Amino acid sequence: MADHRQKLRIFLESDKFQHFIISLIVLNSITIGMETSKELMESYAIYFDGLDNIILAIFVIEVALKLYAFSFRFFRSSWNVFDFAIVAISVVPAAGAFSVFRTLRILRTLRLIKNIPKLRMIIEALAKSIPSIGWIMILLGVVFYIFAVLGANLFGDTYPEWFGGLENTMFTLFQVMTLESWSSGIARPIMETMPYAYLFFIPFILIATYTTLNIFIAIVVNTMNEIHQQESMIEEKKRQDYVHEENRKIQNKLDDLTNKFDELLKKVG
Numbered sequence: 001m002a003d004h005r006q007k008l009r010i011f012l013e014s015d016k017f018q019h020f021i022i023s024l025i026v027l028n029s030i031t032i033g034m035e036t037s038k039e040l041m042e043s044y045a046i047y048f049d050g051l052d053n054i055i056l057a058i059f060v061i062e063v064a065l066k067l068y069a070f071s072f073r074f075f076r077s078s079w080n081v082f083d084f085a086i087v088a089i090s091v092v093p094a095a096g097a098f099s100v101f102r103t104l105r106i107l108r109t110l111r112l113i114k115n116i117p118k119l120r121m122i123i124e125a126l127a128k129s130i131p132s133i134g135w136i137m138i139l140l141g142v143v144f145y146i147f148a149v150l151g152a153n154l155f156g157d158t159y160p161e162w163f164g165g166l167e168n169t170m171f172t173l174f175q176v177m178t179l180e181s182w183s184s185g186i187a188r189p190i191m192e193t194m195p196y197a198y199l200f201f202i203p204f205i206l207i208a209t210y211t212t213l214n215i216f217i218a219i220v221v222n223t224m225n226e227i228h229q230q231e232s233m234i235e236e237k238k239r240q241d242y243v244h245e246e247n248r249k250i251q252n253k254l255d256d257l258t259n260k261f262d263e264l265l266k267k268v269g
Contacts, residue, residue, distance in 0.1 A: 008069040012062070021062065022115050028055045029109040052105070059087050059108070079114045086111055121231075125224040132219045140212050144173055147204050154200060155190060162186060176201065177208045 011017060028051075034040050035048050063084055067074050074080050086107050113119045148169040155163040162172040176182040182201070190197045 005069050005071075008065060012066055012069060018115055021059075022112065024055050024058060025108060025111050025115065028052065029106070032106050032108075056087075056090055060091060063087050079120070083111060083114060121224060121227055125220055125227055128227070129219050129223045132223075133216060136212060136216055136219070140208065143204075143207055143212070144170060147173055147200070147208075151200065155194070155197070158193060159190060162190075173204065173208070176204065179205070179209065 031048055031051055035045075041048065066080065066083075070080075075084075089104050090108060113123055148166055151163045151173065152166060152169045156165070156169070161168070163169045172186065176186060182205070187197065187201045
């Protein structure tokens with residue numbers, strides 16, 4: 001039984017099977033997008049529904065086989081839990097009060113993250129970067145608060161629609177940070193009446209947009225490099241173990257041949 005489950009695990013984790021699942025995910029994502037066309041649905045709704053049910057059935061079978069092959073170890077992997085949740089949402093009847101779940105079928109596309117190693121590495125890097133990113137968010141919050149108080153005091157009376165109160169100022173600063181019409185829409189109109197307003201906007205953009213964003217990117221890239229190095233070390237360890245095992249087998253065969261040759265010499269002698 002254990003040998004049977006081991007063979008099933010090897011099959012489920014094989015590249016061919018994973019490529020098959022990826023192809024189904026892509027195909028399902030395309031058909032779900034095509035279903036947003038009323039013209040196509042009027043002519044081919046029955047075909048779209050049929051294909052969707054077939055693909056969903058394959059996904060359910062895949063998860064069931066994995067549960068059988070890995071038993072409770074299946075839920076030790078967060079990615080397996082993610083797969084299970086996506087498929088579980090998909091099998092909820094999409095009718096009546098649950099009609100919203102039909103729209104959530106597009107979440108199956110997220111399974112590409114798990115099945116494509118490069119995407120999975122990016123998500124893992126983001127997840128491992130959360131503690132450091134949290135401190136960046138705290139720093140950004142402090143910067144926002146300081147500049148919001150300054151902005152409200154400097155420009156609040158003249159431009160209340162942008163800097164009237166802390167909440168309006170925060171939103172305006174967020175718009176400025178994203179560089180969305182900050183110059184022509186906010187900064188230059190203010191500079192027409194307050195020529196030195198650039199002394200407020202330029203430092204804020206340099207700190208909030210460029211410095212903080214670059215630190216954020218640096219943390220994620222550094223984490224991705226660490227994950228890549230860990231995976232490289234694991235692959236190298238597997239390669240060394242494989243070479244060592246092959247050398248051991250060759251050495252055992254040489255020892256057997258040597259023993260047989262010695263026995264043959266003794267018989268001849």
